[in-house]
Structures are given as structure tokens and as C-alpha cells.
Amino acid sequence: xxxxxxxxxxxxxxxxxxxxxxxxxxxxxxxxxxxxxxxxxxxxxxxxxxxxxxxxxxxxxxxxxxxxxxxxxxxxxxxxxxxxxxxxxxxxxxxxxxxxxxxxxxxxxxxxxxxxxxxxxxxxxxxxxxxxxxxxxxxxxxxxxxxxxxxxxxxxxxxxxxxxxxxxxxxxxxxxxxxxxxxxxxxxxxxxxxxxxxxxxxxxxxxxxxxxxxxxxxxxxxxxxxxxxxxxxxxxxxxxxxxxxxxxxxxxxxxxxxxxxxxxxxxxxxxxxxxxxxxxxxxxxxxxxxxxxxxxxxxxxxxxxxxxxxxxxx
Numbered sequence: 001x002x003x004x005x006x007x008x009x010x011x012x013x014x015x016x017x018x019x020x021x022x023x024x025x026x027x028x029x030x031x032x033x034x035x036x037x038x039x040x041x042x043x044x045x046x047x048x049x050x051x052x053x054x055x056x057x058x059x060x061x062x063x064x065x066x067x068x069x070x071x072x073x074x075x076x077x078x079x080x081x082x083x084x085x086x087x088x089x090x091x092x093x094x095x096x097x098x099x100x101x102x103x104x105x106x107x108x109x110x111x112x113x114x115x116x117x118x119x120x121x122x123x124x125x126x127x128x129x130x131x132x133x134x135x136x137x138x139x140x141x142x143x144x145x146x147x148x149x150x151x152x153x154x155x156x157x158x159x160x161x162x163x164x165x166x167x168x169x170x171x172x173x174x175x176x177x178x179x180x181x182x183x184x185x186x187x188x189x190x191x192x193x194x195x196x197x198x199x200x201x202x203x204x205x206x207x208x209x210x211x212x213x214x215x216x217x218x219x220x221x222x223x224x225x226x227x228x229x230x231x232x233x234x235x236x237x238x239x240x241x242x243x244x245x246x247x248x249x250x251x252x253x254x255x256x257x258x259x260x261x262x263x264x265x266x267x268x269x270x271x272x273x274x275x276x277x278x279x280x281x282x283x284x285x286x287x288x289x290x291x292x293x294x295x296x297x298x299x300x301x302x303x304x305x306x307x308x309x310x311x312x313x314x
Contacts, residue, residue, distance in 0.1 A: 006051060006055060015029045017067055021073075031070055035080065081093065083098050085157065088187055090156070091151070094240065096173075099151055099153040107158060109299050110144075110272050141166065142214040144217065145167075145168050146158070148221070149176070149180050149193075151180055152179070155180070156180075156184050159189040159190065159191050167189075168194055169191050170196055171195065181193050203263040211265065216268045219273070221245050222276035224246060257271075269312065271311045273308065274308050275309055283309045
């Protein structure tokens, strides 16, 4: 390998190595950029400014180790141990799914949905119809549950964006909860963590039975089991299957959560799900068949795919 004597030369040599390993040119260039920025501990502006600076020999071994891992197919986020979400740095390990940009849209949709619920209820109170609105804490003290939290990206983001909310994050995986708790601590988010399968901890007999949930948000596994072998190798071979496999048609977690809703102390004011391609209609039907909602809407992601389903009660 051409080791590269300067920042710029090392970056170009790294991109060539990744491309030769079968990574597409654009991704190889971006991957090499991400790795060199992490290795050097600088931003892109500094890299572009200092392209002719000599590459430090003290960081050569770390740089080449990272390149080798990425060339072998390991996702860059696991190599660097981090991924940015909603402008914040989250630690990631192979115990958790790598947060995707489209999930940021789910966070935005929840924040917007909560504001819409608050406005509708305020209007009802002004009309003397408070008795018709579901009982719920003041809008600044909503109780939020993030099911299948993984890295904690959604739960931590919602807590930091709305400090008055009481946020709980659950996951079946103790290893994932350890990563999520570390992220919450690092970012200063006071989030409670619960280990358990979907809504089970909050149903009769569960450790948290009877607790109020105003907003239920979840990005559960939604890949049909038969599709797992066809996923990109870096996803299939490195990301946790527990966070990917959604059962025969990818909808198993949604069916179970929909069935479990009736076992909660009270129906949430909002249920917000991220779903897989071609699943939004079926997920919407599951919610519609479960309870009466004032609004069920679908949010598209950056690629125009119906990606999020939100059911609201005013």
C-alpha cells in the first residue's frame, strides 16, 4: 500500500485501498475521509486546509488498522465507534443498530405531533371541552417510552429536545442498554432504562405495570426474515440480527405492540413507528384496528419512501 506522506496523500491512498477491496468509489472516498478525520482528531475544514501537512507516524498504525477493518467490510461507524444523530455524537458498537438519517425524521415527527396534540387540547380547554380530552399530564411533562432503543438515539434526542419530558427507553438486549445508558450519560440526558421485550414490562405482571405512557415511539426490527441473506454484507454480517429480523413478513413486532396496547393503563396519546418499505399501510391498519384515533398519518423519508406511521389522539 502507498502509505502517503501527507494528509492528502494518505487520504487518497486510503480511498484507493477501500475501492480495491470492493467498496464503491464514492463510498470509499467518504469512508477514507471519515476514518482519517477520526484518526487525526480534526474536522473536514482542517483536513482540507492542511492537506500538505505530514501524516504523523505516531498515528500510522491506528490509521492502517482502521482501513483494514473497513476494507474487510466492517461498517465505518463500528470502526470509529461513533455515529452522529440529530447533530449529536452517539457511541455505537456491534451490539446496536447504527442510527440512520431517516430516523431523525421520526424524532422530528414526534416533536411536531406532541405540539399538535398540545395545541388541539388547548383549543378544547378554551371551548370548555376539557372533559372530552384524554387525561394526560401537562404537555411539558409528557411520559415517553422508546421501545427497542438500541443506541438510545431516539430517547436521548427527545429528552434533550424536550427536557421536561419523562423519557424511558427499553430494549430486550442488556448489551444495547449498556451502550444507550453510556450515550445518555455522555450527553447529559436523564433517561430511565428498562430491560424487556417490547411492552411486556408495562403490562400486568410487569415491573412497570400501570405506568402512564403518553407517547410510544419505536423503531423495531422490520426486515422480513427471508430478506436477511440478501442484505448488504456489511449490514448482514456486522449489525445485530436481533435489531433487524422482524419475522416472516417484517411486521411481527408491530402486531405484538398493537395487541399489547390494550393492556396498558391507558392508550397513549401518540404511537409513532418507523417501518420498512411497503409496510406503512399495514402498520396503519394495525393501529386503526386497535383503537379510535383522531389522526393517522404517514411520513416519507428522504428517498420518498413511506417510512413513519403516527397515530394521534387529541
